[in-house]
Every structure is written in structure tokens, then in C-alpha cells.
Amino acid sequence: MPHAVVRTTLSSGLASGMFVFLGLLAAIPYLAVGGAAVPGLAFAVVAAAAAAALALGPRLFRLERRWPWRFLAGACIVFLLGALIRPWAASQVGPEQLLSDAFIIPGYVLSFVGLAGFLRTREGERRHALLDGLLVGVGAAVAAVLLFSKPAVEVADRSAAVSGLAAIYPLFDVVLLLLVLNLAFSTSFRGLSYLMLMASTALLLVGDIGYALIGRSGDLTGNRMYDLPFLFSSVLIGAAALHPTMREVGGRVRLPVQAWSSWRLALIGPALAVPFALTAALDVNSALDRIVLASGGAVIVVLLLARAVSAVQGYAAAQRRFQYQASHDYLTGLPNRALLTDHVSRMLEQPAVANRPLWLYFLDLDGFKLINDSWGHEAGDHVIVEVSRRLRRLLPADAVLSRVGGDEFVIARVCTEAEAAVLADAVLATLREPLSAPAGGVVVAASVGVARTCVTLGDLSAEDLLRNADTAMYQAKGDGRGRWVMFDPTMLDRARERIGIESALRQALSNRQLRLVYQPIMTLGDSRVAGAEALIRWDHPQRGAVPPAVFIPVAEETGLIAEVGQWVLREALCQLAQWRADGVVSDLFWISINVSPRQLRNPRLAEDVAAALAEYGLPGCAVMLEITESVMVDANDATDEVLAKLRALGIRLVVDDFGTGFSALGYLRRHPVTGVKVDRSFVGGLGASAEDEEIVRAVAAMSFALRLSVVAEGVESPAQRDVLRTLGVTYGQGWLWSRPIAPETFAARYAARGSGRGRQFVGPVDLRVEPGSDDVGTEQFESTMNRARQTEAVVARADVQRRNAAVGAHRLP
Secondary structure, three states: OOHHHHHHHHHHOHHHHHHHHHHHHHHHHHHHOOOOHHHHHHHHHHHHHHHHHHHHHHHHOOOOOOHHHHHHHHHHHHHHHHHHHHHHHHOOOOHHHHOOHHHHHHHHHHHHHHHHHHHHOEEOOOHHHHHHHHHHHHHHHHHHHHHHHHHHHOOOOOOHHHHHHHHHHHHHHHHHHHHHHHHHHOOOOOOHHHHHHHHHHHHHHHHHHHHHHHHOOOOOOOOHHHHHHHHHHHHHHHHHHOOOOHHHHOOOEEOOOOOOOHHHHHHHHHHHHHHHHHHHHOOOOOHHHHHHHHHHHHHHHHHHHHHHHHHHHHHHHHHHHHHHHHHEOOOOOOEOHHHHHHHHHHHHHOOOEOOEOEEEEEEEEEOHHHHHHHHOHHHHHHHHHHHHHHHHHHOOOOOEEEEOOOOEEEEEEEOOHHHHHHHHHHHHHHHHOOEOOOOOOEOOEEEEEEEEOOHHHOOOOHHHHHHHHHHHHHHHHHOOOOOEEEOOHHHHHHHHHHHHHHHHHHHHHHHOOEEEEEEEEEEOOOOOEEEEEEEEEEEEOOOEEEOHHHHHHHHHHHOOHHHHHHHHHHHHHHHHHHHHHHOOOOOOOEEEEEOOHHHHOOOOHHHHHHHHHHHHOOOHHHEEEEEOHHHHHOOOHHHHHHHHHHHHOOOEEEEEEEOOOOOOHHHHHHOOOOEEEEOHHHHOOOOOOHHHHHHHHHHHHHHHHOOOEEEEEOOOOHHHHHHHHHHOOOEEEOOOOOOOEOHHHHHHHHHHHHOOOOOOEOOOOOOOOOOOOOOOOHHHHHHHHHHHHHHHHHHHHHHHHHHHHHOOOOOOO
């Protein structure tokens, strides 16, 4: 049978059942056939098969700890040899009588080692299992000594060695019982393999008791019925090794709290009563009997006291452990939010010291979700532990450090204002250093919100301080991350406003309070309409018109942007389809729609867009999606795949607000974009600022080199339009032609100008052609690319100047 088939059969438990069935078949000739040869052969086959199963099962189930099963296999072999020799040895005189014992005694030792091997895998508290096993074991030992060992020693007409061994065997059974009980008391696993192993050991004990009973009269062997428990014991232990649940018998198990369950008391109770029952049942005359009974009773009393003390200590330790777990973080061992609140409350109760208020620092790791998503939660946990170690080393002894969330930490400290500022800077600095992770070094930063007790803020509770620090932390994230921000009371108003905006925006989506307006995009050469940008507007019944600059960031932060973006996409495509059907626009007209970075991380975005295009009967070239520069900078494989799928649909991709971010030529070359939109901040300076004109010239040169179309937004004057024409910019958009208008106004205005002939509309110019084509020669292409690389520095330099002007130093109020 192929190895894979064998493993499949074993994993299903069929092999175990077949072994039991064949073992029962072997019992038939053992019981029915006369003589000694056939029964002996049947017994030998079953025992040898059990030994083979004990050796084979752990290997096929790929156990890490196989040696306990191998010791049990060895015990089967030597027990078999001893059983086969016993009839002959019993008839001998002299040392030959002990030959079978020379195999059986090592068999017991091997069994003890194997069962002890299962016990070694148990982790946690084992005192209770050991004490409970000893209670039963002492009771069994007292009974074994008085009922079996003592009578065996007193048998006349045989050698002292034979009588001594006969007296020792019951004590072997006591040790075996003690090991089995400890195994039973130390696990909650009750699989079929475990049950068969327990039943096999129980049958072994039954067989030994049978021989102990006949040993009282001096007999060393009996009829074959006395060996029948050993036969069935071999069948069950072999089947246990072939059952899939055998993996759990020797598996590492964390021990639960050892309780006195009803079934455990059913074993312990009779054992406690053994000394008293034997005192009443036996004629106790000898000093040995009295010593055994008294010693057994005394040991049982001591064990009971030890068990009671152990139970009390165990429950007290468990209570302390539960209290610790309830007040500390499981991963880092730091105080959790509940314990931190208690610490801060006690610190607030201390008498105030001049110029030394209580400061709270709320830390949130920036980009931690990316670590979890990229390398898995194990790497994330490693980073959290490393961050907690660094903060512990950094903080002074009087500071309290706590982990209050997944990647959130809080520091509480009473200190001066200068010390607080130094600590805030030190925290940011230590977290910027590379952290070790399983997949390599990673760099994380933190956004930190700082709050303090202050007379002007009145009496603050621990929760108030935590809320204030948390609010300041979100402000730090909004300001650009990797910095710390001091709490200001006005932040609470903004936080409440943000929550209100979020709630109202959810209702706006369902109550149809959102609408789209359209701003035409014109050709600069002849001021004809080429397309329009769809812009969202929100008319709230109480708040009035809510600016996009207010609710779009909230939608981004809360994840609502995906739902909002889906609505904008379908609404704009529906409107375009309606205009085309009514003859308002020609087939060359396109609609421009903004998409957020969060939307582009959705792997189903391209499928959703394709479905919407199919629903409204529109081609991909009728749609232009505007993306931000950050999408290219922070792109990953998933985002790149989405962009490629969108481009495959024929959709144009335009980089919005180009020039205000990274503006690198390499990003444009690596991604399938078809155009750029020059930001209004540069267009507004045309005709007055030579630097802005040079930046637009550089953008136009780069775009021409890469065969990208260029749209200039924010065009408000004829002078700006004329400069853009001179620089070669193709399209313009701005108040010079029209503000964003309702779809009805757009249709009435531009359909009337076009007189239904479509002459007012021109299609998009797609400059993405290969070098060497008829449009642009290879030499001209290379020349323009060189110029683009030279002038790219102008954009980068202006970007750096703008950033430096916007960066302010952190100052405490």
C-alpha cells in the first residue's frame, strides 16, 4: 500500500478500528482451541503486533516526542517474552524459576518510563494531580501490602527469592496506578486514543490482581483465562497508537486549575477509607499489620492536609494571576488602561507642587498597520515589545508607562514644563531609530498628544486627561505625523465637530443630501469644451452648504470615502450617459472624477468601474480619474495592479495638484498615468511670478517628454490663459470660463452654444505614443527628456521651499 494511502487511512482512524477487530478475532482461537501451541501463538501475534503499532504510529503521525511510545513498545516485547517463558519457568526448580521475571520486571520499568514521558509534557501546576494520585496510591499500597504482598511472603515450600518477587509485583501495580492516575488527573483531553490507553493499563492491573489472588496460595501460573486481560490490553494499546488522537496524548498541555471533580472524588474516597475498612475486615494481630495501617493512615492525613494547603495556595495564586491579567497588557506586561486610570487618579490626588503639573503623553505608532499587513501579526507583536522596551529604558523612574491599545501607549509623569518638552522630543527620537523585526529592520514613528493639569482647565479626572491627550494625538496625525502636539481646549470643539460631521455624512448618503456640480475643461487654443470635472457638494438641512475641504478628510479618516466615491462615480457616469443620450455632449466629451488613495487600495475598484461603464453604456475613454501624487509614492503591488486594470479599460489617469508634492519624474515614468493637472497655486502666479512660470514650463516640458496631457486648473484671467498657451499647455479649467455649475445649467449653457452640432466639443488629446513615431521623432524625444530632467529640479526646489516655510517648531503654551 502506498505511503500516502497508509497515512490517509491512519488519519481517519480506520487502522485503529481494524486493529481492534483483528485482535478480537485472535481471541477466538486463544479461547476455543485446546492445548498450548495455538493459544500461545495467538497471544504472541497480538503482543508483537501491538509493539509494532506502538513503534509505527508515532512515526506516521510525525510526533516530535516519540520516545514514550517506543518505551511502551519495548515493554510489550519483554512482557511477551516473559509470558511465553512463564509456564516453563514455573515448573523449574532453582534460579530457572526466576527467568520469566527477568523479562517481566524490565517490562514494568519500561512501562513506568513511557507513562512518565507523557507526564513530562504537561506544563503548569502539577502539585494537585500528584497529591491526588498519591492519596489513591497510598490507599492502594496499604491494600496491596496486606492483601497480596504479605500473604505471598508467608507461602511455605518455595524459595525466598520467588516469594519476595511475588510480594513485589503488587507494589509495581501501585506505581503503575500512581502514574496512570497522574496522567488522568493532569489533562482535560479525553480522546479515543487516551481512553484506549487508560483501558489497556486498567486491564493490565486486572490481570496482575488475578495473578496476585492465586499467588496468595502459592501458585505462579493459572489457566489461560488469567492471561486474557493481558491479551485485550495489548489489543487496546496497539489501537491507541494507530488512532489520530494519539497526537494529543503526548502533546504539550497547559494544565488547568486542578479541581476535585465528582469522578475524581469517586476514586479518592474509597482510597481514604482503605485503612479503616481493612482494620474492620482483617484480623489485625501482627505488629506489621498495625504498622502498615497506622503508617498508611498517617500518610493519608498528611497528604490531605497538603492537598488542602495546596488548594488554598493555588486559588490564591490564581486570584493574583487573574488580577494581574485584568490590569496588565498580556504582550508587554505594562499596565493596561484600567490600571493606568487608577495610577493617574492617585497622582491627581497628591498635593499639587508649584511648576510641576501632571503630564500625559498619548503615543500612536504611525504606519503600524502596514507592518501587520506586510509581515504578519507576529512581526507586529515583536515591534510592540521592542517599542515598550525602548520606552522603559528611556523613561525616568517616576514615570508610568502603559499600553492602552494595539499600537497605543500612554506615559504619565509629574515634572516641569521644560522636562516635559525634553521627554516628548526624546520619545520621538528613540522611536525613529530602526527596530529589529523577524523580516528585517523597520522604522516607525509616532504621533504624540500631550495634555497636562492646568488651573485654567479646572479639576480634571483621569479620563479627562486621557481624552485630552488622545485628542491632541489625532491633531498631531492631522498635522503630518511624526510629531508631538500640545492639547488646546479648541481641539475638543474640533473633535466634536468631526464626530458630528461623520454622523451627518452617514445620513447624507442615505438621505440624498449630496449632489454633483460640473466645471468645464477647455482647450486653450480655441476655448472649446473638452470635458468636465465632477465635484461633490453637500447641502445639509441645518448646517447649510458643507465645504468639501471639511467633510472629505473626515470621510477619508473614517473609511466613508469608499462609499462616497462609489456614489460619485455612478452619479457622474449616469449624468454623462444622460447628456450623451440628449445630445448635450458629443461622443468625444469626457468626465473627470477624483478618486482617493483608499479607493485605489480596493482590489475590486476596476471591476466596479467596468460594471458601471457597462451599465450606462459608456466607453472607458469617456472617463478620466484624478489621483494624488501620494498614490504613486506610497504605491504597493495591490495599488499598481488596480491602476493597470483601470488603464486596461481605456480610462485615463491624471495626477491631480501636480507640483505640490513629490513631483518626481521617476514616479510618472513608472506608473500608467496619461496626464497631469498643474496646481492652481502655480497658475495663480503666472504673469506676476517668474518662478511660477518656470515651474509650469518644467511641468509642461516633462509632460511633453513623457507624452502626457496637461490640464491647468484655477485659470482666472486672460493673462494666465495666454501664458499657458505660450508654454504649450493643452487644457485649462477655472473661473475664466465657468464656476462649477449644476448639471441642468451645464446642459443649457453648453448645448445652446454648441447648437446641437457638436462643434463646441473636442476630444481628449492622448500624447502617450512610442518614441520614434510620426508625432515626435526619436532625437526630439531624447532632447526633450534631457530638458525635462534639468528642469525637474526647479519643481523639487520650489517644493522644498514651500515645505520649509510651512514647518513650525513645537512650542508649549
